Amino acid sequence: MTIDERTLAEVLEARHWMHRHPELALHETQTTRFIADRLRAWGIDVIDTSSGPLPGARSTAPLRTGVLAEIKGQAGPGPVLALRADIDGLSIEENPGAPYASVNPGVMHACGHDLHSASLLGAARELSARRDEFHGTVRLLFQPAEEAELGAQKVLAAGWLQGVERIVGYHNHPGLPVGTVGISPKPIMSGNYRFDVTLHGCGAHGSKPDEAADPISAFAAIVSQLQTIVSRSVPALQPAVVSVTQVKSGTAWNAIPADLEFHGTARAFDAATARLIHERLLEIIDGTARVFGVKADIDWSVRAQPIDNDRELALLLASDASSYANVVDPEQSMGADDFADYQHAGIPGVFSFIGSNGAEDASGWHTPNFPGLDEILPYAIEYYLHAVRVVLG
Numbered sequence: 001m002t003i004d005e006r007t008l009a010e011v012l013e014a015r016h017w018m019h020r021h022p023e024l025a026l027h028e029t030q031t032t033r034f035i036a037d038r039l040r041a042w043g044i045d046v047i048d049t050s051s052g053p054l055p056g057a058r059s060t061a062p063l064r065t066g067v068l069a070e071i072k073g074q075a076g077p078g079p080v081l082a083l084r085a086d087i088d089g090l091s092i093e094e095n096p097g098a099p100y101a102s103v104n105p106g107v108m109h110a111c112g113h114d115l116h117s118a119s120l121l122g123a124a125r126e127l128s129a130r131r132d133e134f135h136g137t138v139r140l141l142f143q144p145a146e147e148a149e150l151g152a153q154k155v156l157a158a159g160w161l162q163g164v165e166r167i168v169g170y171h172n173h174p175g176l177p178v179g180t181v182g183i184s185p186k187p188i189m190s191g192n193y194r195f196d197v198t199l200h201g202c203g204a205h206g207s208k209p210d211e212a213a214d215p216i217s218a219f220a221a222i223v224s225q226l227q228t229i230v231s232r233s234v235p236a237l238q239p240a241v242v243s244v245t246q247v248k249s250g251t252a253w254n255a256i257p258a259d260l261e262f263h264g265t266a267r268a269f270d271a272a273t274a275r276l277i278h279e280r281l282l283e284i285i286d287g288t289a290r291v292f293g294v295k296a297d298i299d300w301s302v303r304a305q306p307i308d309n310d311r312e313l314a315l316l317l318a319s320d321a322s323s324y325a326n327v328v329d330p331e332q333s334m335g336a337d338d339f340a341d342y343q344h345a346g347i348p349g350v351f352s353f354i355g356s357n358g359a360e361d362a363s364g365w366h367t368p369n370f371p372g373l374d375e376i377l378p379y380a381i382e383y384y385l386h387a388v389r390v391v392l393g
Contacts, residue, residue: 003381007125011377014038015118016100022089022109025145028065031087031117035067035142038121042128044140045070049160057159066144066151068160070137071127073392078136081391082161082347083123083384084169084339085116086146095368111365112172112356112372117142119380126385134392139164150303152338156345166313167349168387169339170380173330174365177358178375181383182330183318185311188353190239190267191274192304192336197285201294203258215260216249218292222285223262229280234273241267241334242277267334269306305340310348316390317350324382325354335365354380 014034023031036046047068053060066087094101094108102108109115124140141160145151155161171189176182199219204212223244234240242264249260266281268274278300289296321327330353343349356376363369 003122003126003378004129007122007381008378010038010125011118011122011381012374014121015114015374015377018114018117019098019100019109020103022102022104022107022114024091024107025088025148025151026065028087028144032065032067032142032144035087035117035121039067039069039124039140042125044124044128049158054159054162056162057157059154059157063144063154063158063160066155067140067142069124069140071124071131071140072137073134074131075133075135078134078392079165080137080139080163081388082139082141082164082167083120083387084141084143084167084342085120086113086143086151087117088113088145088147088151090147090366092366092368108368108370110367110370111147112370113146115172115356115372115376115380116170119377120384122377122381123384123388126381127388134388136392138388138392146338150338152341156341161342161347164347166310166391167342167347168313168317168384169349170352170354170383171337172356172372172376172380173353174357174362174371176328176330176353176355178355178373179326179379180328180355180358181321181325181379182328182353183314183321183350184330184352185309185314186332187269187306187308188330188332188351189307189337189340190241190269190332190334191302191306191340193266193268193274193278194263194301194303195266195281196261196263196299198259198261198297199289199294200259200297201257201292204256206254206256209256212256213293214256215258215294216256218289218294219247219249219260219262221292222288225284225288226281229277229284233276233280238273239269239332239334240273240277241265242281267336269332304336304338305344307337307340307351308343309350310343313348313391314350317352317387319390321386324386325379352383354383
C-alpha cells in the first residue's frame, strides 16, 4: 500500500503533540481525548468505554483512559483482528533539545509510546479509507498503563478484547536502523518479575552495633548472594537477570536503623526459570536474614509475562514483509511488555520490533535522551496495514 501524504502529515503532527504532552499510567486523559477526537474526525467508530463495563467484562470498574475503536471491512464477514499501541509516558525528565520536547515537568515519552500511538492512528486513517479491501473487523486498542498499573490486565478485565481472534503489536527499537522490522516466532521479550523486601531488625546507636540487629549488614550479604542465582542456579545457556534497583533505610548518620526496604526485578524467558529464580530468591533472603537476626517480609509479583508469539501468525506477518521493510530475525531483549498478557490470556498474537534509530551511540529505552526518530512512522504504519492485509485481506 502507498500511504497517503496527508496521513503522514497528520501522523507526524500527532506524534509531536503526544511527545510534548506525555502522561503517566492511568492519567492519560489528554492523550485519550486527543486520540478519540482524531479517530472520530476520520469517521471511525469510537466505543464508549467510560460509562460502564462492556459485555463479557470481569470488572465492573470502567477504564477512564485509553481508546477502543473499530473499523468494519466491507469485503465481507471475517474475524476480529486487534491492533494495539500503548499511550503512557514515564517519570523521567527529558533533556531539552527537540523542538517538540515534553512540556510536562518530570514526565516524558522515554519509551516511544508516542511513536506507537501515532503510527496506529496513521494505520486507522488509511484503513478507514480502504474498508472495501478487507473482511471482518479491525479493533484499534490504544492501551493505557503499559509502564505501570498492569494496563493489559485491566483491558482484559474490562472486556475490551471480547471476540478478538488475533492481536498484533510492536515496540520501537533504538538499536535497529529505521526501515528494519524484526518479526519472529520466538519470545523476543522476557517476563518481568518484581520483588519488594522489608528487613525488620533492631536499631541502635552507631557506637553500639552489638546492641543492634543490623538490617544494613544483612542487606549487604543478601544483595551479594542474590547474584549467585544467575551464575550458579540458572542453566548456563538460559538468559536471566536479577537486579536490585532501590534501597531505603535510616534517617540519621550516626544510628543503625531498625528497618530497611529494597526492591528489584528479575527477568526470564520461560516459567520454569522464573519459578527457579523465585524459589532461590526466597531461600537466600530468608536464610541470610535469619543468620543476621532480622526478619524478612518478601513480596513477589508478576509485572509482565514473557512474550509468546504465535508461530503461524508470525510466519504470516513475515511473509512478503520485505515489500515495505528490511526483515531481520531480532535478538531477544530482557525488556518486557504487557502485550504478553493478551497472548497468555489465549489470544494468538505477535509482537515485533521496528527500528527507530540504529546509531551506535543511540540511547536506549527509559533514558532522558531517548532518540525515537520520526522516520520510523511510515514503516510502523505499513506493519499494521500489512497485518490487516495478510489476516483479513
